[in-house]
Amino acid sequence: MKSLKKMVLSALLATTMLSSVGFNVHAQETTTGSITEDTHIANEERANDEAYSEEAITSNDGIEFDDEGNITAVTIGGETAEVTQENPANPETPVNNSPNRITTNLTDDPSTSMHFQWHTTDSDENAKLYIWEEGQSMDDAIEVDPEIIEIDDAFYNQMTEDGHYVYAIMWDEEENKPITDDDDPWIATENPDEVVGYYTDEVFSDDNLLWLDKGFDNYSLGLPYPSFTETAYKATATELNPNTVYHYTVGNKDGELSDEATFTTASESSDDFSFIHYTDTQNAFSSENQRSEADYSNSTIQSMLENPNAEDAHFALHTGDVVNDDWNDTEWNLTLDALLPLNNEMPHMFITGNHDNDNFLDHINTDNAVEGMDSGAAYSTRYNGVQFINLNTEQANESDEDEAPAILDNQMEWFEEELQKAQEAKDNGDIDWVFVSYHRPLFSSSYHSLEDESVQLIRDDLMALLDEYDVDLVFNGHDHNLTVTHALTHNAENFGNAEVATAGESIEDVTTFNNPEGTVFFIPSTAGTKTYNTIYKLESFDWILENEDIHETYEDLFGHELTEENINSFRELLLTEEQPFISSFYAEGHSNARESNFQHYSVVDVTSDTVTYELYQVVGEDLDNRETTLVHTYEITK
Template identity: 40%
Template sequence: MLADDGTPQEVHGYFTDEQLDRSNTEWTSAGSDLGFLELHEVTEHTNKATATGLEPGTEYFFEVGCEEEGFSEVGSFRTSAADSEEFSFIHYTDTQNTYWNANVNNEAAYGANTLELARETAPKALFALHTGDFVETAAVEDEWVDNLDLSQKSNLRLPHAYTPGNHDEYRLRYQDGKSLESFNNHTNVPITNDAVTGGSYYSFDHSGAHFVILNTNDNKASEDNPEQGAIGQKQMKWAKQDIAQARENGANWVVLAYHKPVYSASYHALQDEDVQVTREDFVQLADELGVDVVMQGHDHNLTRTKSLVYTPDNFAYGAVEDTEKKTIDGVEHHVNPDGVTYVIPNTSGTKAYAAIYQKGADHVAKVRPKLDWMDEADTDY
């Protein structure tokens, strides 16, 4: 945009591979209609169904649609085994397709392709676990539609457990507040608590394993959460009771899933203030209740920690466990570790973050000034 004297004053743009120069850039005066996004409110309907009375270990087939407008292709899924049984599932995260970049990178198609490749790699997977940031801007309906439409081939063959991410409650403008119900409007997941806050938390069992899905959008100031931690006191209490009950019921594995990481190869885990408030309580909970693996998102960088146990003696509240190891087919395995392994499966979308700690403390301080307190020993840790 131009000031009254003709001086360029403001730029509105979007992500693109094209280089800007005078031949493809147009400056306009303030108030011009060019470059403005016009939004229209429309009424949308969501249809949900719950199937009951299903038999364990059984394959079911279904169609979605109506007589007037027709039906989808036939989909299928296999129910959990009645008892403990070996199974596989797919963990992916941060599809995060953007409406403003669809004309360049078609990000929803990129995420759909990631899921299809995952299915080819794990053809016997019984379901998929998505750890948040399904879309870039929750209030933009087209992002949900693009993602769901282009992933329909996989979705018809693969039930999903969804985890709310911070982008799954975003509106177009920060000052407009949060779209607190968008995640639950577009997913069919249980609502365990009495207040939907950018998503919900819940749990389920599958073939002897217990999965706990938490909501790190809990970070609104309230009596329950005065420090605005990623997980409030009520949710933390629920998680403790739920995991303890699962162990009492004989769960062989406990898998914890949430969006914002407490450990990662990139910067969010140590920079996001709502995570810092929650970290110690959360790591202690996972360790003391015997969680086996934690599946995270948010930081768009492949991360897998060593087996960690809780300690109050360092800034990360985690110490590396000395475990028995066994190498099978070139892969090192931890044998019955007592600690917890934290994982981020990179990203299934187009946006990636750098593994900044591998480049030393000076680099970290340069690119993330809020982390200038870290020294080389911290980044090595």
């Protein structure tokens, strides 16, 4: 196996450590035996163990047949599951009429209104949002009637009575191999006569990296219950009082209600506040019974709630990919349940990602400012003197063109109008900052930022607008690594279409930008378990040419031959390029096996003249014994 480069611990271990149990402040430097250091060492040992290489763990994989040609077993990641001709699933489709998948989302004026959404299986025409001010009780609640929407084609993976997922094997006679294309996720359910065998996940263990990496789709298909209809409820509370704590519950007070939850409305004008930034929970369902991805996200949520530096956060910004498969309601349930403790304490500002865009509007109640947009949502909100503008980078899905930009003309026109209004508000002293959020980044230390065709097709125009209208900060996701740029301005002649206008100045674990010209871009890695390596930093140019398709993207789109100088000049734009999780799967590609035990989030403090971006990591394999560490602080002053 190709040897993996050793990560430098000193850049990743924090100066301030906070225990996930009780969240006590510990010593000023990491000590030997700390959870973070022990976890890092264990990860490094496994990454360099040939037994965990992708080649080794797949060496005995395959399908077994009996003398009559029937499939009897399937081996995935070296572990063998029995294949049966009878479907072992519980035939009853799931029913949940307790309010579930509850989310709140900021409106265009969060000082006086708030969006809510929840779901049940069966429709309840008497369901309501009940909301009341701090100091009152539910007896004083205002009742808000929701819009009730039928959601067709609810997708839930079939399970056995004891909770194991069931998978179906279908055979492609022409290709003489299993059908593994899940472009139609219903194919196995709708064609039961063509299913040649079933198996469950019961045999697979929590250290089977191939299984954790959705290994079922090498030989089989997910098996959903037959399609049925669920119910979504969308409610908006209006005429709220600014800077006021509210309590709420949803459902039917004569039937089932959600737990009581709370949020605080924004102030009417500029006021200090803080928020949480996290991204790419992107939890896949298939490893729930081995090493649940949703549980690691929930652990990260618990860290946020126990972090004393986040206790005054007003809302959470999630920059896309709530789930891995947007059509899969099993995943929406698992993930939104994992996020619920945070949602019960504060609203969200959800951004559309490439993994959740098709069903984003089915699950999130949000404004959508671009008429006719059905690939996600674009909207803006003003919060305590900050104009937030949120873009949808999945609009290529709306185009008939083979090669389309991530943001189409109608959204770009709306974006420029919002920037113009924000600039006027800034000039008039009505706001202090302009923040923009979108999922797919222009700048990252992993492959997406240069390989995604839709991003390259919007790169120059988007960077030009960010520069022209003096956007202060951009918040991204998508590339599952820690990336922070210097303050950048537009330069169409440079590779990457940007140049460093103001370099961040770093002393130990603090970086400052003093009255910077340009925009600073942030990716806080991931709050899930799927990570990407910092390939531009750690891998050779020859490795990039061999293992990635960036050169093909630039050749196909622009007739440009990618050079090592291009990569080096692109890296000059990046201030932080880190991936503290080490995986054996990085030897042959950018992605791990969805087995990360390092999760990240940030706490962002905002005043009229300073933004402080504190980056935290949550570390540990044992979910009952994890450690939260302040990794780095970025301070932007003006």
